[in-house]
Amino acid sequence: MKFPYGICDFHKIISNDYFYCDRTDRIPLLEKGTYQLFLRPRRFGKSLLLSMLSNYYDVAKAGEFDTLFGHLKIGKNPTPLHNRYFILQWDFSCVDPSGSVQDIRRSLYNHINTCIEDFLRYYGDYDIRGVKISPDDAVSSIASLISAVRMTDYPVYLLIDEYDNFANEVVMGINRSSEDTYERLVRKEGALKTVFKAVKSSTSHSLFDRIFITGVSPVVMSDITSGYNIAENIYLKPLFNDLCGFTHAETETSVRDTVRDCGLEEEKVSETLEMIRTWYNGYKFAPDADEAVYNPTLTLYFMKAFYETCKYPREMLDSNLAMDAGKLEYISRIPEGGQVLINLVRENHQAVISGISDRFGIREMLTDESRDHAFMISFLYYFGVLTLYDITDEGEIALKVPNLVIRKLYAEKIQTMLLPDPRDRDEGITAAKQLYQKGDMRPLCEFVEQRYFRVFHNPDYRWANELTVKTAFLTLLYNDILYIMDSESETDRRYADLTMIIRPDMRKYKILDILIEFKFVKLKETGLSGEQARKLTQKELRSLPQMVREMENARIQVKDYGEILEKRHGNLRLRKYAVVSLGFERIWGEEVNDDG
DSSP states (O other): OOOOTTOOOHHHHHHTTOOOOOOGGGHHHHTTOSEEEEEOOTTSSHHHHHHHHHHHHBGGGGGGHHHHHTTSGGGGSOOTTTTOBEEEEEEGGGSOOOSOHHHHHHHHHHHHHHHHHHHHHHTGGGOOOOOOOOTTOHHHHHHHHHHHHTTSSOOEEEEEESTTHHHHHHHTTOSHHHHHHHHHHHSTTOHHHHHHHHHHHHHTTTSEEEEEEEESOSHHHHHHGGGSOOOEEOTTOGGGTTSSSBOHHHHHHHHHHHHHHHTOOTHHHHHHHHHHHHHHOOBOOSTTOSSOBBOHHHHHHHHHHHHHHSSOOSOSSOGGGGGGHHHHHHHHTSTTHHHHHHHHTSTTOOEEESSOOOOOOHHHHHOGGGOOHHHHHHHHHHTTSSEEEEEOTTSOEEEEOOSHHHHHHHHHHHHHHHOOSHHHHHHHHHHHHHHHHHOOOHHHHHHIIIIIHHHHTSGGGTTOOHHHHHHHHHHHHOOTTTEEEEEEEEETTEEEEEEEEEOGGGTTSSOOEEEEEEEEEOHHHHTOOHHHHHTOOHHHHTTOHHHHHHHHHHHHHHHHHHHHHHHHHOSOOEEEEEEEEETTTEEEEEEEOTTO
């Protein structure tokens, strides 16, 4: 088996017999539309989808149809439109977003002109005459191409990949200078808007007979408005939920084949599937979709490593997705955004909104009054760090963090948000190691008390609450190299606050399985001031009736959860802990033994 990690060339994948999940049966459904917009997060297979469409409709590849598609679903019943188009393709991720408006316009025009020149060379045998390339005006080049194609027998199918890429790069600068640059690109006679106006104009003569556009968010499409208002949004339709992404059945097939080729025991299939499901599954893009899908890039990353070594990859997060953390950084700077991130990192937490917004532009992204809860949740959905989960009884949409690999991004962002000094983060991680390597909870409790609680006293963190304490521990302990990390893991319909179960392939190391139950006592319950609480000795802290009560509750719960985990997993080196926080001043943490 060959897994095409990083390869988005359909022709190369099929010709070289790489693993391919067949989506050609969706072609008849796509043909029911003419000008379509399809959004998915980064690294989710959009470029491969466009490459497949390009090979299917390209008139110059008619002689290869049987080779490329004969064994696929569409090959058995092709549509009349196959191999009936000239293909013009733009990839706006190639446009340099840096520099002035003039620099960006030049990069955009250069890219379009280069694509037209490549088009003319590729279709050199089709007698396309008189096209004039205007170096200073790609819109003029487009018009010239349209005039020339009008004299041939074939219309153009325009494919635009990452239509919003360079614009998003400008936007994510999030300052007034970047706002001005972006506005001048999309407003009035800005370069991007005029390009889309030229594309729209060509459709009235059926010269751009079909257009398929991919991107990540609707921000740019919202801002160019009348410049291109003909796109049908298909990204929320259930029929296209798995147009990009792998189904469970497809993933299971590749896992079974790999386990067989590696000569591993049959039990390895279920273990491996659980690993991939835990880290990479969970994406649902349409409210009425029947099945969640796996992130294809991450799944291929895992499967390629697994097939080549017959071992799981050490790092579960492919570094190519690490830059998605920038979207969490953007949300963290919005008022109340930090609390949104902390709430979302909880395992059982759902963010509920009336509907996904499909009309927000740069002004909404830069104006606090517009960046309400629904905006933040919709934004995170488009960028793949939240996914649709359910429809509530009231008909609203519930979203959640899709899987552990994305939860890691949240944990890392929250840690840097609360501990901006890297020296503090290093010290916290060292304290965390004392827990899962030695079973010593004391250094971690002391660190949270001395470092994190100091942060929570800052007026900027007025949103901090008892959930923040638990999240502080999670961000320091999060380790997906050694552990399957769960915050509020379900145990018999109840939720353990934090579990760290050693990955199956990491049990050879001398580390511990960890279970922690947290409780929180508000200062006002004790009648103490913050200053008085800080002066308490450990003996006095552990004598407060409210602390004693909550510690006993935590002990009972952590014992119950521990028994359930032992029965579920077996062969655990489980250590159980109870942690009680007195406001944001003091912490009492201790190990809980079954006989204690």
